[in-house]
Amino acid sequence: MVYADAHCHLDFDEFDIDRHELIVQCAASGVKLLVIPGVGRARWSKILRLSAKYSNVYPCVGLHPCFLDLHRDDDITALERVLLMHREIVAVGEIGLDLTMGQQARQLSMFEQQIDLANRFKLPVVMHSRKAHNLILQVLKRKALVSGGLIHGFSGSYEQAVEFWRLGVYLGLGGVVTYERAQKTRQAFSKLPLESIVLETDSPDMPISGKQGERNTPLNIPLIHKAFCSTRAEREEDINDQLMKNTLNLFGMLGH
Ligand SMILES: [Zn+2]
Numbered sequence: 592m593v594y595a596d597a598h599c600h601l602d603f604d605e606f607d608i609d610r611h612e613l614i615v616q617c618a619a620s621g622v623k624l625l626v627i628p629g630v631g632r633a634r635w636s637k638i639l640r641l642s643a644k645y646s647n648v649y650p651c652v653g654l655h656p657c658f659l660d661l662h663r664d665d666d667i668t669a670l671e672r673v674l675l676m677h678r679e680i681v682a683v684g685e686i687g688l689d690l691t692m693g694q695q696a697r698q699l700s701m702f703e704q705q706i707d708l709a710n711r712f713k714l715p716v717v718m719h720s721r722k723a724h725n726l727i728l729q730v731l732k733r734k735a736l737v738s739g740g741l742i743h744g745f746s747g748s749y750e751q752a753v754e755f756w757r758l759g760v761y762l763g764l765g766g767v768v769t770y771e772r773a774q775k776t777r778q779a780f781s782k783l784p785l786e787s788i789v790l791e792t793d794s795p796d797m798p799i800s801g802k803q804g805e806r807n808t809p810l811n812i813p814l815i816h817k818a819f820c821s822t823r824a825e826r827e828e829d830i831n832d833q834l835m836k837n838t839l840n841l842f843g844m845l846g847h
Contacts, residue, residue: 592621592813592816592827592828592831593621593623593831593835594621594622594623594624594790594812594813594816594831594834594835595622595623595624595625595626595789595790595812595834595835595838595839596617596622596624596625596626596790596791596792596794596809596812597626597741597743597761597763597789597790597791597838597841597842598626598628598685598717598741598743598744598763598765598791598792598793599625599626599627599791599792599793599794599808599809600627600628600630600793600794600795600796601613601614601625601627601641601648601794601809602627602629602634602637602638602641603795605795605806606794606795610641613808613809613810614641614645614647614648616810617647617808617809617810618647620810620813621813622809622810622812622813623647624647624649624835624838624839624844625645625647625648625649625809626649626651626681626682626717626838626842627641627642627648627649627650627651628651628653628655628682628684628685628717628743629650629651629652629653629684629685630653630654630655630657630658630685631654631655631658631661631662631666632654632661632662632663632666632669632670633661635650635652635673638650638651638652639652639673639677639679639680642679643679649679649681649842649844650677650679650680650681651680651681651682651683651684651685651717652670652673652674652677652680652683652684653670653682653683653684653685653686653705653716653717654666654667654670654686654701654705655685655686655687655719656686656687656688656689656692656698656701656702656719657689657692657719659692659694659697659698659701662701667701667704667705667708670683670705670708671708674708674712674714680714681714681715681842681843681844682709682714682715682716682717682740682741682842683705683706683708683709683712683714683715683716683717684716684717684718684741685717685718685719685743686701686702686705686706686716686717686718686719687702687718687719687720687723687727688702688719688720688721688723688726688727688730689719689720689721689722689723690721690722690723690726691721691722699730702730703730703734706730706731706734706736707734709736709737709738709740710734710736710737710738713737713738714738714843715736715738715739715740715741715841715842715843716736716740716741717740717741717743718740718741718742718743718760719743719744720742720745720747724742724747724751724755725751727742728751728754728755728758731755731758731760732758735758735759736758736759736760738759738843739759739760739761739841740759740760740761740841741760741761741762741763741789741841742755742760742761742762742763743763743765743791743793744763744765744767744791744793744797745762745763745764745776745779746767746773746775746776747776747779748775748779749778749779749782749783752779752780752783752787753783756783756784756787761787761788761789761837761841762780762783762787762788762789763789763790763791764776764780764788764789764790764791764815764819765790765791765792765793765797765815766792766793766797766798766799766800766807766811766815767797768780768815768818768819768822769799769800769801769814769815769818770800771800777822778822780819780822781822781823785823785825785830785833785834785837786833786837787837788819788834788837789834789837789838789841790812790815790816790819790834790838792807792808792809792811792812792815793807794806794807794808794809794811795807795808799811799814799815799818816830816831816834
């Protein structure tokens, strides 16, 4: 089977020692499509270089709410320039809101400015949300997404998931599905329409069950897929086909 990792930070330093080997190994093990989100201005060029070097790597650029102290106000202008210059960029991200961090007004302002940019360039957004699902839903009701988006590492309720999906936002499922105790999330994903889900690892974070303390990599996607399939009634191959289609659809890659 062929898989996609819709959200992995392969640009992070944790991968400096073996990034090339890992990306090659991913392709060999069927994880054929890797989407790397950009968390801050200083990282964008590295991600763009990776996507130029590897045909299975797709770049996103954005300003992540957890790195607010690194962002400057003119980073938004820089983001606009990069989007103009690099048509290979598949999404604006990682952006979003994190209510466990401070400076909520500035978070909100940067989030909304980046949604505006994504809409202008007709790109989807890749969103981080911690304790912020309802606030993000409010923003998206005011500011509709032109090309949809992804809420990555979703761990909210079924009802919230359905609301996101109504607004054109895919739900990203990662290693959490491998944990028996993550009942709420597992149940939500077992009931959601298959058309609304994509798989991701959030590597190097979000380790899968049994591999806590280890670096997470996209090579774990087949295990996440298997754990997800065990919660669903559909055939494994059909689930795989649909999830691949969803990733291609979300990032505008159909026909590539
Ligand atoms: Zn992330």
